[in-house]
Amino acid sequence: MNALYWWLTLAVLLFCIGAFGVLVRRNVIVVVMCLELMLNAVNIALVAISNFRAGALGAGTLxxxxxxxxxxxxxxxxxxxxxxNYRNRRTVQTDQYDELKG
Amino acid sequence: MPGGDFHPWLFFILAAWILICGLGVVAFKKVMYSAASMVACFLGVAFAYALLNAPLVAVVQILVYVGAISIVIIFAIMLTEVQDGGYDLFFNRQAVLAAPLAVAAAAVLTVVVVTADVGQIGDKALNPSVKGISLLLFKGYVFPFELVSLVLVAAMIGALVLARKEEEKS
Known part of the structure; x- marks a missing residue:
């Protein structure tokens, strides 16, 4: 198996961990952290493809x-x-942001 | 085996480090522990960039993620940490559905990625040097570069406006 696939698999797994965190955590700040994990996963994939695929020439890195x-x-x-939001509601839990609930 | 000028085991140790720290972000009950785990994960990702022949991205990762973004997130945690306590549930009810969904998504994406035809790939590392990247950035991508600076100014002003205290309305 080519080296690229190992890196892409790592990126996929990290992305799914981040997506899982976004789905299940209640604290908004942790949701933001998990979003960052997803962005990092995409970055790993881009840099890996740019490193191993001929013709991309650094565009992925950029x-x-x-x-x-x-x-x-x-x-x-x-x-x-x-x-x-915290100043208004005194909470950072996603399930307590329910002003729009009818 | 992951190619490059390094021992293949280095990749697996690094991957385990990144994934375990990523799981830590999701699983730690205390938000501050999550943040620490996230910083460790970002450091691992920076190391991955270094292994992928992108030293510039590795340095920027450490500067921006490990340096700036973590500090901002830790500030936000300290400003908002709920003192009223008693909110122990750290997974919501969707966890039962989301866990199989995430595993299935990971499996499908892995199969897709591994079987995908991504064109000609070799085991040679092809990332250009810092000079090559800067040439690319300032020749071909000047407009996006300038646009990004505009976005940063807009984000800065927006954050200031959002986070400042409302003035007393007379």
Missing amino acids: FSLFIITLAAAEVTVGLAIVIA
Whole structure:
């Protein structure tokens, strides 16, 4: 089996762990952390493909840099929303954000 | 076997490290332990980039993820940690459904990834040096680069506006 597939399998497993965390955790901050895990998994896949596939020539590496930048922006805004929400509701548990429930 | 200039076992140790730390993020009951586990996972991922011949991405990973993002997340934990306590459930009811779903998704994706035809691949490491990446970035991708800086400014202002205290309305 080619080296690339090992790295891609690692990325898939990390992605699924992150997705599982997003589905099951209650704490919003942990959900954000699991989102970061998913983004990291995608980055591993991009860098691995860029490393082993002829013709990509570093584009995957470049894209992972863009993704890291956007992840930083995402985390800033996301946690600002969490803190603003916490100020109003005094909670970070997802199942207690139920104002819109009729 | 994972190719490169390193012993193949290094890959498996690293993969186990990354996955166990990732599981720790999901499974730890205390949010602060989750955050510590996440930092360890990010360090492992940085090491993976180094093994994949992308030293620039490895350094950026340590700077941005291990340095900045973890600090922001730990700040958020400290600002919001619920003191009223008694909220012990850390999995919600979806865990029963989500666990088989995640395992099935992992299995399907692994099969797809391993059987996929990704074109010509060799065992040679092809990632360009830092010079090659910067040439690519500032020649072919200047517009996205500038766009990203705009996004960062927007995110910064947005975070400030969202997180600041509401002024007293008269």
